[in-house]
Amino acid sequence: MSTTTPIRIRVWNEFVHESRGDAVVLGHYPDGIHAVIAAGLEGSLGDAASVSTATLQDPEHGLTEEVLANTDVLFWWGHIAHDQVSVEVVERVVRHVHAGMGIVVLHSGHYSRVFQRLMGTSCALKWRNDGERELVWTVLPDHPIAQGVPHPIVLDRQEMYGEHFDIPRPDEEVFLSTFAGGEVFRSGVAYHRGRGRVFYFSPGDQEYPVYHHPDIRRVLANAAEWARPTIERTPPTADQHPRDWFLR
Amino acid sequence: MSTTTPIRIRVWNEFVHESRGDAVVLGHYPDGIHAVIAAGLEGSLGDAASVSTATLQDPEHGLTEEVLANTDVLFWWGHIAHDQVSVEVVERVVRHVHAGMGIVVLHSGHYSRVFQRLMGTSCALKWRNDGERELVWTVLPDHPIAQGVPHPIVLDRQEMYGEHFDIPRPDEEVFLSTFAGGEVFRSGVAYHRGRGRVFYFSPGDQEYPVYHHPDIRRVLANAAEWARPTIERTPPTADQHPRDWFLR
Amino acid sequence: MSTTTPIRIRVWNEFVHESRGDAVVLGHYPDGIHAVIAAGLEGSLGDAASVSTATLQDPEHGLTEEVLANTDVLFWWGHIAHDQVSVEVVERVVRHVHAGMGIVVLHSGHYSRVFQRLMGTSCALKWRNDGERELVWTVLPDHPIAQGVPHPIVLDRQEMYGEHFDIPRPDEEVFLSTFAGGEVFRSGVAYHRGRGRVFYFSPGDQEYPVYHHPDIRRVLANAAEWARPTIERTPPTADQHPRDWFLR
Amino acid sequence: MSTTTPIRIRVWNEFVHESRGDAVVLGHYPDGIHAVIAAGLEGSLGDAASVSTATLQDPEHGLTEEVLANTDVLFWWGHIAHDQVSVEVVERVVRHVHAGMGIVVLHSGHYSRVFQRLMGTSCALKWRNDGERELVWTVLPDHPIAQGVPHPIVLDRQEMYGEHFDIPRPDEEVFLSTFAGGEVFRSGVAYHRGRGRVFYFSPGDQEYPVYHHPDIRRVLANAAEWARPTIERTPPTADQHPRDWFLR
Numbered sequence: 001m002s003t004t005t006p007i008r009i010r011v012w013n014e015f016v017h018e019s020r021g022d023a024v025v026l027g028h029y030p031d032g033i034h035a036v037i038a039a040g041l042e043g044s045l046g047d048a049a050s051v052s053t054a055t056l057q058d059p060e061h062g063l064t065e066e067v068l069a070n071t072d073v074l075f076w077w078g079h080i081a082h083d084q085v086s087v088e089v090v091e092r093v094v095r096h097v098h099a100g101m102g103i104v105v106l107h108s109g110h111y112s113r114v115f116q117r118l119m120g121t122s123c124a125l126k127w128r129n130d131g132e133r134e135l136v137w138t139v140l141p142d143h144p145i146a147q148g149v150p151h152p153i154v155l156d157r158q159e160m161y162g163e164h165f166d167i168p169r170p171d172e173e174v175f176l177s178t179f180a181g182g183e184v185f186r187s188g189v190a191y192h193r194g195r196g197r198v199f200y201f202s203p204g205d206q207e208y209p210v211y212h213h214p215d216i217r218r219v220l221a222n223a224a225e226w227a228r229p230t231i232e233r234t235p236p237t238a239d240q241h242p243r244d245w246f247l248r
Numbered sequence: 249m250s251t252t253t254p255i256r257i258r259v260w261n262e263f264v265h266e267s268r269g270d271a272v273v274l275g276h277y278p279d280g281i282h283a284v285i286a287a288g289l290e291g292s293l294g295d296a297a298s299v300s301t302a303t304l305q306d307p308e309h310g311l312t313e314e315v316l317a318n319t320d321v322l323f324w325w326g327h328i329a330h331d332q333v334s335v336e337v338v339e340r341v342v343r344h345v346h347a348g349m350g351i352v353v354l355h356s357g358h359y360s361r362v363f364q365r366l367m368g369t370s371c372a373l374k375w376r377n378d379g380e381r382e383l384v385w386t387v388l389p390d391h392p393i394a395q396g397v398p399h400p401i402v403l404d405r406q407e408m409y410g411e412h413f414d415i416p417r418p419d420e421e422v423f424l425s426t427f428a429g430g431e432v433f434r435s436g437v438a439y440h441r442g443r444g445r446v447f448y449f450s451p452g453d454q455e456y457p458v459y460h461h462p463d464i465r466r467v468l469a470n471a472a473e474w475a476r477p478t479i480e481r482t483p484p485t486a487d488q489h490p491r492d493w494f495l496r
Numbered sequence: 497m498s499t500t501t502p503i504r505i506r507v508w509n510e511f512v513h514e515s516r517g518d519a520v521v522l523g524h525y526p527d528g529i530h531a532v533i534a535a536g537l538e539g540s541l542g543d544a545a546s547v548s549t550a551t552l553q554d555p556e557h558g559l560t561e562e563v564l565a566n567t568d569v570l571f572w573w574g575h576i577a578h579d580q581v582s583v584e585v586v587e588r589v590v591r592h593v594h595a596g597m598g599i600v601v602l603h604s605g606h607y608s609r610v611f612q613r614l615m616g617t618s619c620a621l622k623w624r625n626d627g628e629r630e631l632v633w634t635v636l637p638d639h640p641i642a643q644g645v646p647h648p649i650v651l652d653r654q655e656m657y658g659e660h661f662d663i664p665r666p667d668e669e670v671f672l673s674t675f676a677g678g679e680v681f682r683s684g685v686a687y688h689r690g691r692g693r694v695f696y697f698s699p700g701d702q703e704y705p706v707y708h709h710p711d712i713r714r715v716l717a718n719a720a721e722w723a724r725p726t727i728e729r730t731p732p733t734a735d736q737h738p739r740d741w742f743l744r
Numbered sequence: 745m746s747t748t749t750p751i752r753i754r755v756w757n758e759f760v761h762e763s764r765g766d767a768v769v770l771g772h773y774p775d776g777i778h779a780v781i782a783a784g785l786e787g788s789l790g791d792a793a794s795v796s797t798a799t800l801q802d803p804e805h806g807l808t809e810e811v812l813a814n815t816d817v818l819f820w821w822g823h824i825a826h827d828q829v830s831v832e833v834v835e836r837v838v839r840h841v842h843a844g845m846g847i848v849v850l851h852s853g854h855y856s857r858v859f860q861r862l863m864g865t866s867c868a869l870k871w872r873n874d875g876e877r878e879l880v881w882t883v884l885p886d887h888p889i890a891q892g893v894p895h896p897i898v899l900d901r902q903e904m905y906g907e908h909f910d911i912p913r914p915d916e917e918v919f920l921s922t923f924a925g926g927e928v929f930r931s932g933v934a935y936h937r938g939r940g941r942v943f944y945f946s947p948g949d950q951e952y953p954v955y956h957h958p959d960i961r962r963v964l965a966n967a968a969e970w971a972r973p974t975i976e977r978t979p980p981t982a983d984q985h986p987r988d989w990f991l992r
Contacts, residue, residue, distance in 0.1 A: 094368075098369060098370050098414070100886075111486065117365075117368060118368045119368055120342075120365060120366045120367050120368040120416075120441050121346060121441050121442050121484075122346050122442055122483070122484040124484040124485055124486040125486055126486070126487055126488075126489050127486065127487075127488055127489070128488060128489050128490065128491065130491060133678075135678050135680075135990070137658075137659050137679075137680045138659070138660065139659055139660065139682070140936070141660060141939065141975060142844075142936065142939055142941075142974055142975050144974070147974075147975070150990070151659075151660070151990075152678075152990055154990065154991065160489075162489065162633075163633050163634070163635055163647075163672065164484075164634065164635070164637055164647070166346070166442055166484040168368075168416065168419075168439065168440070168441065169419050169440065169669075171416075171417050173665075173669070176659065176672065176680045177680075178674045178678055178679070178680045180678075181491045181492070182492075182494070182629075182631050182648075182674055182676075183489075183631075183633075183674070184631075184633050184672045184673075184674045184680055186635070191416065192416070192417065192884070192886065193368050193369050193416065194369050194370055194414055195885065195886055197886075230886055230888070230891075231885060231886050231891070235370070236369075236370040236372040236412075236414040237372055238359065238372040238373055238374070238375065239374055239375075240374075240375055240376060241374050241375070241376050241410065241431075242376065243376065243378060243429045244429070244430075246430070246879070246894070246895075246896055246898065247898065348638075381926075383742070383926050383927075383928075385906075385907050385908075385927075385928050386907070386908065387907055387908070387930070388688070389691060389727060389908060390596075390688065390691055390693075390726055390727050392726075395726075395727070398742070399742075399907075399908070400742055400926075402742065402743065410881075411881050411882070411883055411895075411920070412882065412883070412885055412895070417917075421913075421917070424907070424920065424928045425928075426922045426926055426927070426928045428926075430877075430879050430896075430922055430924075431879075431881070431922070432879075432881050432920045432921075432922045432928055434883070440636070440638065443637065443638055445638070478638055478640075478643075479637060479638050479643070494631070494646070494647075494648055494650065495650065590864075594865060594866050594910070607982065613861075613864060614864045615864050616838075616861060616862045616863055616864040616912075616937055617842060617937050617938050617980075618842050618938055618979070618980040620980040620981055620982040621982055622982070622983055622984075622985050623982065623983075623984055623985070624984060624985050624986065624987065626987060658985065660980075662842070662938055662980040664864075664912065664915075664935065664936070664937065665915050665936065667912075667913050677987045677988070678988075678990075679985075687912065688912070688913065689864050689865050689912065690865050690866055690910055731866070732865075732866040732868035732908075732910040733868055734855065734868040734869055734870070734871065735870055735871075736870075736871055736872060737870050737871070737872050737904075737906065737927075738872065739872065739874060739925045740925070740926075742926070
């Protein structure tokens with residue numbers, strides 16, 4: 001619960017585009033998207049974090065009970081292999097979020113089972129991959145995740161994600177994005193689920209070097225700090241309480 | 249989508265306490281809790297609703313694709329058989345809510361898989377069955393579900409449900425309950441999930457005649473009217489959109 | 497409280513641009529912006545509404561105690577004369593909203609004293625009058641105010657209003673707008689204040705024929721229906737209550 | 745903006761009950777309610793805060809432009825002299841909150857002009873001074889203001905404040921209180937207004953020694969830490985922006 005010990009961050013990536021040898025993706029992310037995200041977090045947070053990675057291909061997708069118990073904040077990047085993540089691991093991740101682990105879901109992870117399970121909605125959206133300009137605007141200037149980034153963040157080329165985005169009404173709507181084509185998207189939204197915190201951040205398609213962008217790296221580092229557990233980590237339970245239990 | 253045609257209501261009950269011959273429950277609900285809830289809705293709504301019922305024991309729990317497609321608002325009462333509801337039916341109900349069907353989850357249904365799936369949390373709470381007085385206070389006086397009931401509703405004997413209740417922050421917090429023992433509970437909370445509406449209302453333990461209470465019947469009737477679909481019912485989808493699609 | 501009697505709508509306009517003979521404004525609104533807004537509401541709502549108008553120049557700005565007591569929903573358009581509205585009338589309008597009157601604040605009315613008093617914030621924003629395209633996107637598809645309009649509404653020429661918009665977090669965020677220049681704006685936001693409802697809708701600069709646009713007219717008619725009082729209209733009061741008052 | 749420098753706290757009290765020589769109040773608060781609140785904050789926060797006080801009787805109520813510019817968090821206690829606070833000082837305080845100063849409004853301060861101006865509602869409530877037990881329950885266990893206090897906090901004797909409480913829907917509902925008489929109250933609610941943070945906390949009637957209670961002192965210290973400015977303090981302004989201003 002201390003906020004002075006390093007944040008134990010685990011960056012999870014399905015690592016499928018890269019493993020298949022997609023040249024565009026490998027051009028931006030030769031060692032995988034997770035490696036660049038992890039490097040960005042290490043660069044931003046330094047000694048304040050200890051960052052490791054895991055992928056779909058690892059045993060239990062690299063997300064064993066022990067790994068999750070020792071993770072403060074899990075980053076999640078997935079796209080074309082959502083259905084290859086085992087139900088058991090999905091439920092395990094959800095259970096750890098309910099008990100207090102933070103999670104940051106990125107870009108196409110909106111359609112991951114983990115995110116759908118935490119939201120309770122379909123998480124559908126409109127999209128277009130046309131390499132157009134995205135502007136990321138801050139709506140809550142005093143939110144911790146919005147500190148240190150310009151208003152707006154300018155991304156020269158990105159996939160378009162547009163409304164309607166089928167998510168619950170956000171607890172905290174931090175960022176709104178607009179695209180050259182005119183669409184709008186709730187691109188940075190925060191939720192509380194059980195004792196854990198959830199942040200979804202949409203910039204980050206595999207075909208563009210978004211995770212190399214210094215402002216995006218700042219947002220991800222801020223999100224890690226915001227999502228780390230601040231209270232004792234323990235699963236919610238339904239307990240019987242006798243009369244006047246609180247007087248004892 | 250018309251709001252002048254009768255609301256097609258389906259009241260679902262696991263119907264296990266009654267089938268086992270629990271004398272206390274049968275004293276209040278000789279034909280099952282669903283029968284009394286349905287009678288209350290019919291009494292309150294008259295020609296404005298057509299009410300039918302279904303139970304766990306029916307084929308596919310009485311919730312086939314066809315039944316759900318012809319249900320505007322589903323009421324859900326379950327307690328000791330949550331784990332006997334098939335995953336397939338749970339996912340089917342959730343899918344129909346996302347497409348626009350309304351759902352009203354009652355009392356111990358907080359721990360049903362359907363409600364947990366729609367909330368994305370554990371839905372744990374504190375409880376005590378001591379037959380104590382519950383007062384149901386209106387926090388949003390202009391909410392449609394709060395119309396026509398006193399402030400507070402007085403229930404002489406009820407099971408206590410207390411905070412912390414592990415739910416997402418409500419979109420609309422309509423009722424708060426207090427108990428003779430001093431506990432508090434967010435007892436009437438509304439959410440939007442996809443195109444559908446969700447209302448959770450906690451009064452209603454099987455050991456007390458709560459669903460015979462005229463104020464509780466008024467709340468359930470109001471909830472049916474509030475939760476009915478008001479827009480076209482269709483599943484959310486992720487669609488690709490070319491530039492300027494909206495100008496065509 | 498009946499929702500079947502006609503909605504008594506009063507459209508208030510400062511009527512200063514027009515009185516000064518501004519040719520561009522008079523080109524779109526020869527009898528005043530209020531006349532076109534009123535005609536649109538009459539056209540959309542027909543017998544379901546009775547619409548009248550008032551302006552700054554009227555005695556007590558046309559908003560006497562008697563007028564407000566007989567108004568269900570007040571529309572408010574002001575721009576360059578906010579400081580000419582008397583404090584007494586501002587407080588009177590706010591008091592009637594607290595007691596249940598609905599109010600729809602339009603465009604530059606964001607900086608009116610009435611809106612600032614109801615929000616509790618400065619209501620500042622970014623702006624640019626460059627006659628650029630505005631797209632109005634629906635974020636809450638099942639909200640009553642969003643019914644019957646396309647997603648997005650296309651306005652060929654409008655003044656830009658951009659974030660950060662200094663308002664409280666909306667109770668219901670209905671519309672988001674984007675502009676050709678890339679900015680984003682929370683353009684349709686709903687609040688509850690006391691027993692009254694408040695809707696702010698930003699499209700509508702005096703230099704463009706926005707209030708002639710059929711989709712904008714539909715939004716205003718929807719807003720009138722949403723904002724009308726649905727419960728008894730009475731001022732909130734602080735009352736002493738003896739023990740067990742609710743049992744009598 | 746640093747969160748490592750001491751928080752500059754100013755505790756404001758109307759200081760009227762005490763000045764009149766009310767024996768009950770002076771029994772609990774011989775040097776004024778503000779003195780006990782200030783001592784509690786100093787005891788809890790130590791070197792992390794520098795605490796001073798001000799009262800109605802001071803020139804400009806002790807809240808000059810210079811004082812407010814050098815205050816990070818203002819605590820506000822008032823009861824029977826709300827109408828003696830000058831409009832000028834009310835507007836000055838509101839303006840500083842909009843620019844980023846934090847404010848913690850206590851107990852009967854719900855009816856102060858400052859709080860009404862920040863809320864935009866009447867802030868009316870039900871009440872009864874019968875010296876009855878209040879239980880303060882945590883609804884958001886991971887909220888910073890709820891750290892380190894039991895669930896519930898037990899106050900043996902307090903004035904009852906009950907719903908309906910005419911406030912805007914809270915941004916963060918931290919605490920709910922119940923009373924021996926059965927009423928419920930949203931007793932700890934947080935808002936964002938402009939760049940400033942507002943926390944209202946209801947425990948604290950002048951006739952009971954509530955501000956000597958260690959759990960209440962912990963809440964007030966937590967509130968000071970939560971409400972302190974975390975971003976640059978500057979008034980919101982409406983600015984014109986040319987096209988592409990963000991690219992320069």
